[in-house]
Amino acid sequence: MTAPARPARTRGSEELIRAEEPVLAHNYHPLPVVVARAEGAWVEDVEGRRYLDMLAGYSALNFGHRHPALTEAAHRQLDRLTLTSRAFHNDRLASFAERLAGLTGTDMVLPMNTGAEAVESGIKVARKWAYDVKGVPADRATIVVAADNFHGRTTTIVSFSTDETARSGFGPFTPGFRVVPYNDLAALEAAVDETTAAVLIEPIQGEAGVLIPDTGYLAGVRELTRRAGCLFVADEIQSGLGRTGRTLAVEHESVVPDVVLLGKALGGGIVPVSAVVGSREVLGVLRPGEHGSTFGGNPLAAAVGTAVVDLLETGEFQRRATELGAVLREGLTALVGRGVVGFRARGLWAGVDVDPALGTGREISERLMREGVLVKDTHGSTIRLAPPLTVTGEELAGALGALEKVLTS
Numbered sequence: 001m002t003a004p005a006r007p008a009r010t011r012g013s014e015e016l017i018r019a020e021e022p023v024l025a026h027n028y029h030p031l032p033v034v035v036a037r038a039e040g041a042w043v044e045d046v047e048g049r050r051y052l053d054m055l056a057g058y059s060a061l062n063f064g065h066r067h068p069a070l071t072e073a074a075h076r077q078l079d080r081l082t083l084t085s086r087a088f089h090n091d092r093l094a095s096f097a098e099r100l101a102g103l104t105g106t107d108m109v110l111p112m113n114t115g116a117e118a119v120e121s122g123i124k125v126a127r128k129w130a131y132d133v134k135g136v137p138a139d140r141a142t143i144v145v146a147a148d149n150f151h152g153r154t155t156t157i158v159s160f161s162t163d164e165t166a167r168s169g170f171g172p173f174t175p176g177f178r179v180v181p182y183n184d185l186a187a188l189e190a191a192v193d194e195t196t197a198a199v200l201i202e203p204i205q206g207e208a209g210v211l212i213p214d215t216g217y218l219a220g221v222r223e224l225t226r227r228a229g230c231l232f233v234a235d236e237i238q239s240g241l242g243r244t245g246r247t248l249a250v251e252h253e254s255v256v257p258d259v260v261l262l263g264k265a266l267g268g269g270i271v272p273v274s275a276v277v278g279s280r281e282v283l284g285v286l287r288p289g290e291h292g293s294t295f296g297g298n299p300l301a302a303a304v305g306t307a308v309v310d311l312l313e314t315g316e317f318q319r320r321a322t323e324l325g326a327v328l329r330e331g332l333t334a335l336v337g338r339g340v341v342g343f344r345a346r347g348l349w350a351g352v353d354v355d356p357a358l359g360t361g362r363e364i365s366e367r368l369m370r371e372g373v374l375v376k377d378t379h380g381s382t383i384r385l386a387p388p389l390t391v392t393g394e395e396l397a398g399a400l401g402a403l404e405k406v407l408t409s
Contacts, residue, residue: 013046031369031376038065041391043374054368054375054399056388058206059238059349062265063311064390070268073307074300081299086292092302099309100275103247104260108283110276111297111305115237115263116152118274121291122200122233122261123156125276127176128285130197134229141197146182150207151200151235163207183213185220192224198231198259199224203249206238209382210344210351218253231258231282237274241265242312242389244347245322252346258282268308273301317389321347327393328385331400339407350385351378358407371402 011019013034033051037044041064044050056062063070077092084090097109110125112118123143130141145151147162158166159173167173180187182205192199203218205211225232234257239249241262246252248260259282263274276283295301311317325347332343332350342353354364361377368375368383375383387396 010046016046031365031374033369033374040064040066041388041395049372051369051372051374052387052391052395052399054373054385054387056386057269058264058376059241059243059386060264060267061269062242062317062389063268063308064388065269067268067311067390069311070270070304070307073303074268074270077300077303083295083298083300085294086297090297090299090302092299092306093297096297096302096306096309099306099313100262100266101277103309103312104262104277105256106260106277107280108278110283110286110291111301112263112274112276112293113272113295113301114152115261115274116154116157117293117296118237118261118263118276119151119157119200119235120154121276122198122235122259124291125259125278125282125286126198126200126231126233128290129231129282130195132285133281134197136195136197140195142176142178142193142195143197144178144180144188144191144199146201146205147179148182148205148208148211149202150205151202151237182208182211183217185217185224188221189224192228192230196228196230198233200233200235202235202239203252204239204244204346204349206349206384207378208351209353209378210346210349210384212344212346215253218250218255222255222257225258233257233259233261235261237261237263239349241308242317242321242347243349243386245318245325246347247312247318249346266305266308267301268304270304271301273305273308275305320389324348324389324391324393324396327396328400331397335400335404335407338404348385348387348389348391352383352385352403354381354383354407356381364406367406368402371406373399373402 016034034046035043036046042050043053100109112121127141130136145160151157156174158170160177161167178191180191222232234250236248259278267273329345339355341355344351361381361383364383365375365377377383
């Protein structure tokens with residue numbers, strides 16, 4: 001008689017973290033929590049401890065973990081078709097493109113996978129437009145970007161990063177970029193000339209600590225690029241799709257860029273989905289063979305992306321971000337002078353500057369983890385708060401209470 005199979009031994013958090021050390025490249029320094037299950041705004045580690053997720057995958061989980069409408073869409077599509085490549089058409093892509101263009105008020109969609117791919121695609125499209133439409137001489141196109149940006153980690157993107165940790169050791173760098181201070185229209189205007197293909201900026205700089213520009217800055221960028229005859233490319237990969245209380249963050253100033261870059265939340269926390277959306281005049285410059293992606297626009301991604309559009313079309317999540325964002329601001333305001341030295345917030349997104357005497361951002365994040373709340377630090381003593389848009393007022397109050405305890409006890 002064959003002996004019954006022995007059940008696999010379950011490894012605990014500490015053992016799993018140690019097991020990663022020799023076999024995973026050390027390009028991350030995660031908090032010491034090993035997530036095994038999740039639902040809504042909550043995650044659970046392998047020992048069964050629960051944590052409120054106040055990071056939401058850097059906005060990739062805007063709709064929470066395993067949102068039923070999104071998982072249902074994925075399950076349905078998994079039983080039908082997952083991938084064809086773009087060598088063939090598939091029956092989900094047209095609807096996804098139509099719906100996403102309608103949601104964003106644009107003409108055309110270029111589907112990709114990751115946020116960095118969307119940025120790289122946006123750069124290529126802007127350069128192609130500059131040569132084909134604007135008439136910039138070959139190989140002379142420039143793109144103006146902002147200091148302290150974060151657009152991804154490819155070699156071209158880190159070429160115009162001002163973060164030395166991201167840049168150092170990865171040269172030589174791609175030419176063709178001019179870096180100016182963020183939120184400085186005069187510097188931007190001075191950098192733009194006849195070779196400028198585009199101005200590429202984040203409407204809110206996330207990695208830099210949720211830096212929100214002055215009112216009128218985005219409108220000024222739009223007007224300046226219009227006068228200069230170049231494109232305005234808005235990177236809404238973190239700020240878009242409901243995070244700030246609007247579908248796109250540029251809507252706070254009623255600005256319509258030529259090109260918008262989307263990602264993260266577009267995949268519903270299930271599959272990587274990104275897209276470049278924009279006018280037909282701009283995206284129409286691409287011809288077969290000039291750009292592509294084997295997985296871009298695959299049926300599974302299109303099904304999940306369409307379900308994401310369904311959720312955003314109701315306006316529910318934009319309203320939740322606005323209403324609960326007011327609760328977040330009120331709670332943070334009460335902590336100013338009590339461990340918080342300042343903060344910036346829009347919708348359900350905040351960068352919180354903690355008194356350095358109380359610890360680094362990493363140390364504050366670790367203390368919050370021990371209180372059952374997960375956040376992520378950025379530079380210095382700044383932490384970022386970006387809960388799923390499904391978070392409740394009670395859960396948000398609990399997170400703010402934990403922050404108060406960590407800062408004042």
